[in-house]
Amino acid sequence: EVQLVESGGGLVQPGRSLRLSCAASGFTFDDYAMHWVRQAPGKGLEWVSGISWNSGSTGYADSVKGRFTISRDNAKNSLYLQMNSLRAEDTALYYCAKDVTSFPEYYFDYWGQGTLVTVSS
Amino acid sequence: EIVMTQSPATLSVSPGERATLSCRASQSVSSNLAWYQQKPGQAPRLLIYGASIRATGIPARFSGSGSGTEFTLTISILQSEDFAVYYCQQYNNWPRGLTFGGGTKVEIK
Numbered sequence: 001e002v003q004l005v006e007s008g009g010g011l012v013q014p015g016r017s018l019r020l021s022c023a024a025s026g027f028t029f030d031d032y033a034m035h036w037v038r039q040a041p042g043k044g045l046e047w048v049s050g051i052s053w054n055s056g057s058t059g060y061a062d063s064v065k066g067r068f069t070i071s072r073d074n075a076k077n078s079l080y081l082q083m084n085s086l087r088a089e090d091t092a093l094y095y096c097a098k099d100v101t102s103f104p105e106y107y108f109d110y111w112g113q114g115t116l117v118t119v120s121s
Numbered sequence: 122e123i124v125m126t127q128s129p130a131t132l133s134v135s136p137g138e139r140a141t142l143s144c145r146a147s148q149s150v151s152s153n154l155a156w157y158q159q160k161p162g163q164a165p166r167l168l169i170y171g172a173s174i175r176a177t178g179i180p181a182r183f184s185g186s187g188s189g190t191e192f193t194l195t196i197s198i199l200q201s202e203d204f205a206v207y208y209c210q211q212y213n214n215w216p217r218g219l220t221f222g223g224g225t226k227v228e229i230k
Contacts, residue, residue, distance in 0.1 A: 035219075045157075045165065045208055047219040059216050062122065095164060105215035107155035109176065111164035 002026040002110045004096045009115030012086055020115055022079040022096030027110075030054075030074035033099035035108060036081045038092035038117075048094070049081065050104025059104055064090075086119045093117075123147050123214045127207075127222035133230040140196040142225045144209035149189045153213035156185055156194045159224075160205045168207075169194065196227070204229055 008020040020036070036048040049060045049070040058070055069082040079096055093116050097108035124147040134140045144154065152172040157165040167176040169185035172192055182197040196203055209222040 044224045045159075045210075045221040047210075047221065050219070057216070059218055061218055100170070103215075105219075106153075106212045107167065107170050107210060107219075108157075108165075109167050111166075113164055 002098065004098065004110060004112035006094060006096050006112045006115035009094065009117045011118045011120065013121050014087060014119055016086055017082070017084045018086060018117060020081040020083065020094055020096075020117070022112060024077045024079065024096075024098070027098070029072075029077040031102060033057075033102055033104035033106075034072060034079045035097045035099060035104060036070060036079075037095045037097050037108070037111075038090075039095070039114070040089075040092040043092075046092075050099065051079070052104055053102040057103060083117070086117075088119050091117060091119045122217060123150060123211050123220050125209055125211055125220050125222035127209060127225045129225060130223070131226045131228060133228050134199050135230045136199050136201055138199055138230075140199055140203075140227055142194040142196075142207055142227070144187075144192040144194070144222050146190045146192075146211055150211040150213035152188045153211060154185075154187070154192050155210045155212065156183075157208045157210065158203075158205045159208065165208065199227070203227065 005023045035050040051070045067085045093114040095114045096112040098110040126145045154172045156169040159165040173185045
């Protein structure tokens with residue numbers, strides 16, 4: 001059974017940093033690209049970032065480019081999102097999602113339950 | 122960036138009736154479109170990919186159609202468990218990113 005478990009969310013002040021993690025199991029992690037997708041309270045889905053199976057290709061939404069960095073550790077079956085210079089508008093539930101191929105160019109067949117990030121002073 | 126626009130924002134339908142949801146892309150995405158269902162407090166679930174291919178385990182009452190810039194998700198006979206928010210997502214624009222529509226809430230009439 002595929003499982004994606006996010007962690008690392010919490011309350012953080014504007015301008016500070018936070019690192020999210022996603023622990024994957026139930027599939028061959030290094031065969032697939034992975035993504036972060038967020039959902040602000042009461043709002044729709046927003047793709048944040050994606051990374052290929054070997055970290056050779058990454059992409060970011062314009063809203064986070066230059067502030068967020070996606071990475072993965074295939075030896076640990078883990079995905080990460082380093083979030084710097086956080087803003088109030090980054091407040092959201094952050095989902096980890098599995099791509100259907102090795103490259104972060106497609107759609108998502110499995111999702112975690114999310115970790116909540118609240119940016120507030 | 123490709124902008125995805127879903128309509129209507131809310132659709133009120135009675136159980137047993139048909140629901141038709143629309144998704145429009147600001148430029149052609151070919152057939153590179155997926156649909157997701159999200160229920161309150163849950164993660165999204167993949168319904169359709171390739172504009173018309175049902176994902177594993179998705180009932181036949183869900184169908185997708187369209188290509189280019191105009192897409193439709195049809196739920197032929199609404200069941201109680203189908204009341205949820207539905208999102209479309211394009212995947213034709215890498216490396217310029219993946220984008221979702223704003224969602225359509227299907228509610229009980």
